[in-house]
Structure formats: C-alpha cells, structure tokens
Amino acid sequence: MSDEIKIGVVPEGSIWNPEAAYGTLHLGIDVGSTTVKLAVLNDDNQIVYAKYQRHHTDVRACARDRFVGAAGLLERTPMTCAITGSGGLLLSQWLGLEFVQEVIASKRAVETLIPATDVAIELGGEDAKIIYFDQGIEQRMNGTCAGGTGAFIDQMATLLH
Incomplete structure (x- = not known):
C-alpha cells in the first residue's frame, strides 16, 4: 500500500477540494x-478531502x-x-x-448533516445498525454475522460483476 503514496499528490479515487481547505x-x-x-471537513461541513480503501486486514498500513x-x-x-469503527479502538x-x-x-453525523431524518440504516x-430519530434516539443492531450485511452484498456484487 505505501508505495502508492506520494506527498502532495492526490491519490486516485480521492475527493480533493482545496478551495474548502480553510x-x-x-x-x-x-x-x-x-x-x-x-474524510476531512471544514467548519462549514464541506468535504475538503476524502478517501475510501479496502485494508485487506492490514489496518495499520492502510490507515x-x-x-x-x-x-x-x-x-x-x-x-x-477522531477515529471510529469496529477496528478503530486499537488504532486510536x-x-x-x-x-x-x-x-x-x-448519530452525530445524521443530526448535523440531515437533521430531518427519521431513520438511518x-x-x-x-453487522447492520438502525437508528430511529423520530421519538428520541433508539438504536438497534444485528448480531455479528455477514449474512444480510455489507460483506454479503459485496460478495454478491463481485459474483454478479
């Protein structure tokens, strides 16, 4: 992974908005x-920089x-x-x-960026998470299992591609 990083060069597949970097x-x-x-945001919640990448179990190198x-x-x-996510605690x-x-x-992102939201999935x-916002905050989560979550959907997309 490291060999693709060049200081001052925008990595392929990134969002880069230098005008928002204030x-x-x-x-x-x-x-x-x-x-x-x-993701890097400014005080106006504009995206300055964003990148999404598979870590292939090498979280430290990817991060x-x-x-x-x-x-x-x-x-x-x-x-x-700040760091979040199922693999973020050790990294933080x-x-x-x-x-x-x-x-x-x-929850914080939804309340800040799309405050009229009733439900976020x-x-x-x-795993899969659902947060209800309509009558206070209520959250539910399925058990740790790939069936019905992003990994399953990702595998099916790969098979169908």
Whole structure:
C-alpha cells in the first residue's frame, strides 16, 4: 500500500477540494472490518478531502497511508482528529487520538448533516445498525454475522460483476 503514496499528490479515487481547505479542519477516520474511510471537513461541513480503501486486514498500513495522503495535501493546517469503527479502538490508542463509538458517530453525523431524518440504516462489513430519530434516539443492531450485511452484498456484487 505505501508505495502508492506520494506527498502532495492526490491519490486516485480521492475527493480533493482545496478551495474548502480553510480554518480548522476536522479529520475523521472510520476503520471497519473491511475498509478504511478518511474524510476531512471544514467548519462549514464541506468535504475538503476524502478517501475510501479496502485494508485487506492490514489496518495499520492502510490507515497510515490515508493519514500520509491527507497530511501531504493539508500540511500546516490546524486539524482535529477522531477515529471510529469496529477496528478503530486499537488504532486510536496506538495513535493517541479520540475514539468515538461508531453508532454515536453516525448519530452525530445524521443530526448535523440531515437533521430531518427519521431513520438511518448503516450496513457494515460484519453487522447492520438502525437508528430511529423520530421519538428520541433508539438504536438497534444485528448480531455479528455477514449474512444480510455489507460483506454479503459485496460478495454478491463481485459474483454478479
């Protein structure tokens, strides 16, 4: 993975919006069971940089590459950082960064970006979560099983491709 990272070069498949890179930026990284997602937003919640990548079980290398890619484009910019996701706790401890439980992170994002939402469903690689917003906050989650979640859908998409 590391050989693809070049400082100051936008990695292929990334979203890069340098005009939005002002003020304090907010970096979030979601380490899931199959992928690492990194997003940098400004104070107006505009996407400055985003990258989604499969980690192929090498979470540290993939996360490092995502950080290096973002840092190479956003050097010397004040930034807050937080990590979420099923594989994020260990990484947050390793890096000394704030960890936010993934349902809480999803809830905050929905309340901030799409506040009129009644229900949000998130399909992860190993579980599915549903958050109800209409009468207070209620959350449910299935057991850890690939059937009916993102990993299953991903496998079927690969077979059908």
